[in-house]
Amino acid sequence: MKAKLLTALAGAAALAAAGCTSQQGDDPVVDSVPWVPASAQLASYGGCDEALEGIQDAALAMMSQWQTGEYFAGGSVEDGARAEEGDMAASDAGAAPASGQGADAYSQTNNQVAGVDEPDIVKTDGTSVYSVVRNTLRVVDIASGEVVAEHAFDDTTWSHELFLGDGGLFAMYTQDVQDGETYYSEFRVDRLDPATLEVRDSLAMEGSMVDARMVGGELRFAVSSQPLIQPVYDVLYGGGGDLADLEAALGETTLEDWVPGFTVNGEAGEVDCGDIAHPERFSGSAVTVFGLAAAGGWDEVAPHTVMADGETVHGTADSLYLAHYDYGWGEDEPESETEIYRFRFDGGEPALAGEATVPGSLLNQYSLSEYDGHLRVATTENDAMWGWWGGCGPAADCAWGAEVAPEPEDSKSTVTVFAVGDDALTETGSVTDLGVTEQIYAVRFMGDTAYIVTFRQTDPLYTVDLSDPADPVVTGELKITGYSGYLHPVGEDRLLGVGQEATEDGMTTGLQVSLFDTAAPEAAVLDQYHRENAASAVEYDPHAFLYWQDASIAVLPVNDWGRDYADYTAGALVLAIGTDSLEEAAWIEHELEDPYQEGIVRALVVGDQIWTLSSEGLQANELGGGYAQTAWIGF
Structure with a gap:
């Protein structure tokens, strides 16, 4: 099989291959690479030798700034300048049932985009x-x-998630691997027989999954990996090495050390190598995007890789967006941006189809x-997480001798709109x-x-009219605690918010669920549910949320610490x-070994x-009426 690989060195505009030079017998001289915004243009290497040399040079230019003269014995480096049709409409039900409303209906994962499935820890047909x-x-x-099939994964595996489709059951997870003295993570996806859990196909790739989507009989993944260059890290962080040692260690690396490898069955x-491309800055990470046919036949896997960090994935019927937060260490405050790469898919093969910041x-x-x-x-x-950049804050005691950081600029939020072209944003x-x-x-x-x-002390719920992509307009700003x-x-015209109630000073007091009317240009509160000293995982994990339109109910897991935090229940x-109302219809608990x-x-x-579902088992309760328990399957 032949895998096409598209590699980008950390999302900037131009190649940094000219960033470092050395002469025989002299200390290497490295030009610092200032932080610059990412470009919308990638260049390609001419072959394997050029690709390896370019990667090594870009890595040296960047790593020399990670560890400046005070870390290297040589001290020779100067400091550098530090209508998607499926998208949720207001009338959509969210996790729509797979087989319509009625006695045979069942819910699906709470997905962001209708028709684009997301991986989760539980699935049903x-x-x-x-x-x-x-x-x-x-x-x-x-x-x-009854439990009719069971498979225990190795203790060295983690982050298990599932897809379920016509092609089978898919288990995705990461495994810790030791190869001699080398340790690394390996992402795996197994296509299983849903009845027996027998493995039919398996793909393994260096790294761990960022996120995945399944749409139209195709699985699409983004996998993050690190280069396997332990000798370089030993020089970089081990102490006692200088810049020449770093250059020598990088010179011993091969292309296989930098490019994530993979196997299929x-x-x-x-x-x-002709498909490796590069912008300027190098962060030391890679994100690989690939597609797999749900029905199998994985012998033509053709992944593409962006050699940068990637933290966030958004999937649609035609596209997979990969976003990476990047920042520069400025003297006074950070320069930061989010780089966005769009991939489109043709017959299972991804292609880079636009970049934006x-x-x-x-x-x-x-x-x-x-x-x-x-x-x-x-x-x-x-x-706020980047608040007191490069110092220890205006009111802190800088015990370690750092300078007091200047007051940061006020935070603010922005909505930016891009036209999606065939190969550009x-x-x-x-x-x-x-x-x-x-x-x-x-x-x-x-x-x-x-x-x-x-949010900081109160909750403005902004309404933004995006009907004119050239002129987005804020039409409402509802403020509540x-x-x-x-x-x-x-x-229709109803929005549910799950979060926390808070005092006027912004101190949270417990779970709050709000029902909003969105018919007007500014939203209005219709009703709220408050549970003191409680919280729901839905705040940070939307897959934990269930909305069932037929019964007009929402179900969310809750941890309740009780009055004065004395009586914990989950x-x-x-x-x-x-x-125009919210009411508690039921409270369902599992009998836990440890309360x-x-x-x-x-x-x-x-x-x-x-x-x-809990770690202890599966429980069934009546839908409606008294919500009485009807079954328990213990694990």
Whole structure:
């Protein structure tokens, strides 16, 4: 098999191959590489030798700045300048049932984009429930309530997630590997027989999964990896080495040390060196994007790699967007941006189809949305996490001798819109200065409207009209105490927010679920549910959220520390959603061996029952009525 590899060295504009030179017998001289915004143009190497030399030179130019003269004995380095059709519309139900409403209906994973499945720890086809908890994959037959197949993963594996499709059950996970004295992570995806869990196909690649999507019978993955250059790291961080030692160690590396390798059913892929491309800066990481046919036949796998960091993935029917937050160590404050790469797929093979940059950082995948030929991106600049850049804060005691950092600029948030072309992302418009001094806590794009929550002491819920991509406009700014960490449409002109209530000073007091009316240009609060000293994982894990339109309920896992934090309980909260009201319909608990361990993590509907999953087992309760327990399958 032949694997085409597209490699980009850390998202900048031009090659840094001229960034370092040396002469025989002289100390190497390295030109510093200042931080510059990423470009929208990648260049290609002419072959394997040129690719390796370019990577080594770019790495030396960057690494020499990571460890300046005070770390190297030689001390010879000067400091450098430091309508996506499936996108959720307001009337969409979110996790729509696979087989329609009715007795045979069942819920799916809470996906951001309708028709684009996301990996999760539990899946169902309405007949069986497939789950992976505590490193064990189990198949539970719903009719009999029995575990009919089981597979325990090795203790060296982690981050297990599942896809379920016509081609089988897919298990994705990362495994720690030792090869002699070399240790690294390896991402694996196994295509399994759903009934027996027998492995039909297997792909292994150096690294760990960033995220994945399944759409149209195709699995699309982004896998992050690090170069296997331990001798270089020994020089860089071991102490006692100088710049010449670093250059020599880099000179001993091969292309295989930098490019992530992969195998399919034990057969290694090959890299076409002519397809390796490069911008200027090198961060030391790589992200590989590839597609697999759900039905099998993986002998023509053709991954593409961006040799940069990648943290966030947004998937649509046609595209996979990979976002990377990048920053430069300025003298006074950070320069930062998010770089976005778009990949489109043709017959399972990804191709880079556009790049863009936006100011600041993303919250999560919900900060990105493709709709009607445009990509919309919500970001926060001068986020509090980067607040006192390069120092220890204006009020801190700099015990280690660092200088007191200057007051940072106020944070603010921005929505930027890009036209999506065949091979380019072109900015058309933006609106900024949302939530000045605050940061984004939740984003939801619904059709040509964006809803954005920012928070510091109060929660402004911004409504942004995106109907004109050249002129986004803020039409509403609803201010309430607390914040929403996740937003979900729950019918026409209705939006549900899950987060925390807070005092006027911004101190959180417990779980708050808000029902908003979004019919007008500015949203309005219809009702709120408050549970003191409680919180839900939905705030940071949307897959934990279930909305079942047929019964007009939302189910979310909750940890409740009780009054005065004296009586801890964990369970699933069932909320009945009326036209203008929220009511607690049920509280479902599992009998836990340890009352303080993690409780229910997922809920799903199959027919007339709610199934809830914890590390202890699966439980079924009636859907509606008294929500009485009907089954328990212990693990």
